[in-house]
Every structure is written in structure tokens, then in C-alpha cells.
Amino acid sequence: MSIKSRSALLRCKAAALLAIAWLALSGATPRLWADDQPVTIVPSAAGHVHPSICRTKDGTLLVVFKAANVLQCSRSPDGGQTWTQPAAIATSALRPAAIREVKTFEVYPGTADTLPDGRVLVTWNYIADDKATDGYYERALLFTISQDQGQTWSEQALIGPVEVRHNVLPWSEGRWLLPLRVGPPRLFNPSTGELAVFPLAVPAGQQHAFQQIVRTPKGTLLAMGPVLLRSADEGQTWTAIEKFPAAATDTDSAEGRYLTVLSDGRLLVTWGVSTDNKGLRYNFSADDGQTWNNDRTVTLLPDTSIAARYYSARTIELDDQHVGTVFINGQGVHFLRVHLDRVAR
Secondary structure, three states: OOHHHHHHHHHHHHHHHHHHHHHHHHOOOOOOOOOOOOEEEEOOOOOOOOOEEEEOOOOOEEEEEEOOOOEEEEEEOOOOOOOOOOEEEHHHHOOOOOOOOOOEEEEEEEEEEEOOOOOEEEEEEEEEEEHHHHOEEEEEEEEEEEOOOOOOOOOOEEEEOOOEOOOOEEOHHHOEEEOEOOOOOEEEOOOOOOEEEOOOEOOOOOEOOOOEEEEOOOOOEEEEOOOEEEEOOOOOOOEEOOOOOOOOOOHHHHOOEEEEEOOOOOEEEEEOOOOOOEEEEEEEEOOOOOOOOHHHOEEEEEEEEOOOOOOOOEEEEOOOOEEEEEEEEOOEEEEEEEEHHHHOO
16 A cells, blocks of 8 residues: 555544544434444334344343234344244234134234243233124233243233233232233232232322333332333332433323333433334433433434334343344334444443
8 A cells, every 4th residue: 555545544534533523522413323234133014013122041132023913033142143034932823711702803912021030921912802793802911931042932821901012020029010001000920810900100199001110220110101200119109200301292102112221220211203203212321210311312223214103112231332122114123233332321
């Protein structure tokens, strides 16, 4: 390489470094980076596909989503770089005994969660609609468990007539806390089948539905609904968090958000806006959810259509330096690996 060519190359590198420094100092939203290349898990998608994601104890990633009235699972052993051909979770296609047989029914996806003992829990609703005949309309929340990182699944079991969209939170005594799309959360005991209301009201006493409830490494609970609530005493009392960057204006918008708890104590929120959403928005809290960095929201893939209303993109921690987000649009189900410094710094 000639001296003139080396000089030109050095000038290009210097210009690039100056541009990056300007973005960091100005707080401007970064545009498309070279590594913003989502991996497609499924090349086409329509209807209530609603993918969810979890990471097993051996590092395998599982994405669960709806196909033709059956849930399917795709697995990645390499941090999301490659994904297996989706395999049906056969038990999810079966009509539960608690629901009568009707012509119009739907398998509606819930979530995939890794339990403290390493098992993988998948939930979904079976919805039967025979209102035209005699007004019959019923839904059952069901679950199945995998003990081998999503390769095989147990027979379905019944939780009850409720609707779950966001993740199950493991609770004391082997119970699960279920945030519902409609109504107060429920506590479910899988050993006894007991399903009980978990009272959760805003400080003024008003009861809302909460799309997601998470626990931080400090034991703090955050409940995300029309307002974001925080509890430091196992849900006995709650405080409303002001100026939450992903605040929702209605029930449908409330579904388009997702909280991620990082192992170092930080919290991420991933969200989109409206039916014609573009890109993935990220914001973070570094003080256990008490305050958020409203002036430092980062938008990735800003020119890409990504479903947001009714259901959210979902982000999980991959390691101490990366998160991964699964999302859906008209071109399929996709996964994006993101360095944490880009969205929580």
C-alpha cells in the first residue's frame, strides 16, 4: 500500500471514530450499524404468531410461536446465530377436556419461561367460540413442561379460565405468578391446581390488569400495566414510577412492551408504538427501576416494520455483554443480537 493510500485510510478511520464520538456525546439515536442483521427464524408469518423466547441453563435459546393452531418451537445452540427447523409442540394442538368441542376454536400463544430448576414452561390459551349456537365462549389456560431444553414436552395440564400473554414469574412454595391481560394477577400452584387472586392495586386503590411482573436481583417487584408500579416488600405495598419511557395510553398499546431483568441489576424495556411501528426502542434503568433514562432511548432497525400493538418484541439476556430480541413482521419471525453497550449505557 502506498503512503498516499495509507494516509487516506487513516483519515477514513479518524472520521468514523469522530462520528461515533459525536453520537455518544449528542445523545442522538444511532442509525443502522453493520451488525444490525436480524436472523430469520421463520420466513413468513400471519395471524396470532406472537413469538416468545427463553434461555435454558445450558445456554440454548428457545423461541415458541403459533403456527396453524399448534405451537412450534425452534432452538438455537449458538446464541441465536442459527436456528433449528421449527418442531410442533404436539400437546398444544389438543382440545382440553374442560372445553367442549366446537367448530370455531383457536390455540393462542402465551409464553416460554425457564423455571428456577431449569425446566422450560410454555403456556397458551385454547379458545372455543360457539356463540352463534347458544352463546358458548370459553378459554382455558394450559401449560406444558420440557425437561430437555425444548426437545420433548409433557402432556398438557390445565391452569384455569384466564388469559396470559406475558411471562410467568416463579413465586414462593413452587407457585407461579400469572400477570393477565384482563383482571388482577393470579397465583397458581401446579402441585395442587389452586388458582387464587393476587391483589395488586395502584396506591390510590384502583385495580388494573398488568401485562408483566418481574423481580430484580435485589428482590424488588416491578408490575407493568397502565402505570409502572414498584414494590420492595413482596407486593404488600406499591409505588408508582413517574416518567416511564414506555408508558402506554390504552390496553392495546400496553401489550407492545417488554421488561428484561439483567443479571447486573439493570433493567431494560423494549417497545414499539402504534400499528405502523418502525424499529425496536430500548431504554434502561440503573437504579432498580426507580428512574429511567428518558433522554437516552435507542432505536434499532429504525426503517424496519416491527409488530408492536397487541404484542411485543421480547428481549432476553444472552451473556454479560449481549441481549437478544425476538420480533415479528410480515416477513416472518426474527432474532436480533445486540451488544448491551448500545442500549444500556
